[in-house]
Amino acid sequence: MLNNWFDTARLGMFIHWGHSSQIGYELSWPLVGGVFSLPFCQDIPVEQYHSTANTFNPQQYNPQEWAYLAKSLGMQYAILTAKHHDGFALFDTQASDFSVAHTPYKKDIVREFIEAMRHEGLRIGLYFSLIDWHHCDYPAFTQADKPYRFDHLPQPTPQQWERYIQFMFQQIEELLTNYGQIDIIWFDGSWERTPEQWQAEKLAKMIRDLQPNILINDRLPNCGSFETPEQFIPPHPPNNPWETCLTINESWGYNSEDHYFKSSRQLIHTLCEVAGKGGNLLLNISPMGNGQIPPEQLERLKDIADWMSSHHESILGTTPGLEPWQFYGSSTRKGNRIYLHLLMKPYETISVRGIPIKQVKSVSVLANGSSLTYTSRCAIMDSLFNPNPLGELTISVPESIINPYVTVICIDLEN
Template sequence: MLRTFQLSPNGWRSWLLLQRGYNPIMRRTQDWFELARFGLFIHWGPYARAGWEASWPLVGGVSTLPFGQDIPAQTYHANAEGWQPDPAAPEKWIAAAAAAGMRYAVLTTRHHDGYAMWPSQYGDHGVGRTAPGVDIVGAFTDACRRHGLKVGLYYSLPDWHHPAYPPFTDAMRPYVFGEYPEPTPEGLAEYQAYLRSQITELLTNYGRIDIIWFDGAWERSPEMWDADGLESLIRKLQPEILINDRLPGHGDYATPEQFVPPEPPVEPWETCLTMNMSWGFNPSDDHYKSSTVLLHTLCEVASRGGNLLLNIGPQGDGNIPEPQADRLAQIKRWMDRHEEAIIGTTPGLKPWQFPGPTTLKGETLYCHLLMQPVAPVSVRGVPVRHVQNVRVLGQDHPLPFETRIPVLDELNDVDGLGELVIDVPEVMRDPVCTVIVVEFDCDPAGFEPEAS
């Protein structure tokens, strides 16, 4: 995983999207993606067997993955020989994802190292040769459908093993972005055919696929990838599929990586995030974010209208590493009570109206307290005369609150905006994040006050 450019400021990006034909009213993402809010990313391949980061060690590592390794290319690829990935592993991942409230999952079907996690008829580097009879993509898609999750397939545009790409060798070190050797014209045609063939397999053999998640586009121009042709092929094979924005010039949603953007992208978006600092199973990397930090990130992302694609890197045997499994269990504990404040919501209030993330579902406002309150909390600029109930999510007992409105509005009996002041007793607070539910008889974000 790596992305070498940042999202443009919203004004520039809006113009660019319009040039690409983006219509904010007619979006493919609105059927399910924009309300999903939470998904699981899985990076798994032979590298997990050795405890190496995904793909990057074979080119000498990369600065954005500080716990990555530097492994000779031949040694890296030889590690795949004899690896027998357990086809029962995806069931464990997807069961954990469903329990944690996730709505979709994305599996690395082929990372930059070229190892295919399905028995592809194109190319000889993958389970089809090293583990005959195994199909991890098939097991993954089946598990997603059993648990009701949408299916996403990650696919790397580069292949550092393919003879026509050309393959990466130690003589090409150090790896420099933008300077990967180009194929011959014959090699390019062969490689383009290889991409089309593998993508056709993935989008033909496994039923409906909901997302194809590209990566690695920085190494070639859109023309060399034949991005337009790939997009046309994908839409033909899977008309309802979503394509992320890493197929140059195309894409249904933006994918900021490893951070929450200060301003939400203008189009639908999803941020992908690791629990520690590595994508693959890397036992040397113990720099884990706490479950509280991960849940706070989920709340913030949802309040800005985005999705969080949270990564796990299973071990070589397919088991989820204990620190990651523990965080998924802690996320499940919180989501068991608070899922309705995340899944299926839209962004809530403006930042000045409440000191924390807010989400909205119809006429119900969810206020996320990322910090433990030391005084009553305020919700400002809302139609206070339309409040029906205030409570802590997961508890039925109503919370005491006061309302404050402008004096002239009070004197003139104007139906306007005011302030809610809510007391949250300590005994009712959640140790991770308390969610206050404010139920209105109108849309609190779209309410139009009377003139005073």
């Protein structure tokens, strides 16, 4: 059963960071020549890519600042790339020398991240790629293996694979043993092998034995607690709990060549739509090599934080509100209060249909609590004989209340 906290968390922080961030390369994919889904991904010689680990030294990394930012945004959890496809571990692993412990920085970035986020009350998630393009037994991806093809991947011998699985299990066990409670383990990369090769069921059992309350995403085949649509909002909510992971530009890691940033309004609209469908938005940030968040991302995150400061009530801890035919926009609900997210500027009024009009106590603006005028109507016979008719509410929306990002209107109903 999914933990209740995740079901209505609504907003989390995803952090893609690694040694390649110091030179503005996307994480991992440049070493295999790029991929169609990352339009600004570079093509870097394999050895050149891996060599940047030798100089990784993020002296301006301040996880407390990340935690304060996440808290100001109303985020309920944060997930860090403990190990991406390139095999570089941001934690002090005993299973390999290819980790942050063997860089000039030396300190355990995962531990620092967890301590900072936990101090601010956020739940902890760790991303772990099943893929390892650096490990000799995976086997490692070489320059001769380019271009990357999903249907033609380097394959290990049985002996190599047995050693790799032992290595992978050891690293996951370290993450789930050495850092206290971990709330989510977020896998990726399962497409490169079969569930049987990954020993997915055995791995899931080990994970749940070590961390009984942990959530596992759906990218560990057949073992997940929630679904993870990527870079889009599903047209219809999945049947299972779900979370959309989304970048602020078109790249996951810090990419100095990617200047295609989504606007603050677009990101806030996405948050409202995801919440209205009952999902969570896992919004990605891409720290630079020094540990600082790029200014373009920080600007948008601060806009979201400003909006959330007066509208968080309509997002966090809510359930889906009205059906699409009832209101032309996103809506959420908490108890007897319905929140309408105006994603388009209205022409004087908005309409809400199919609600118990005689139970409406008040209509107001969430940001400042000011009352709005409204009228109601229903079928004539219902108005005469039905003590609790469903009808239509027409709400006046003056220009003066319009928020530059999303205006939120509250409908309060009697018990």
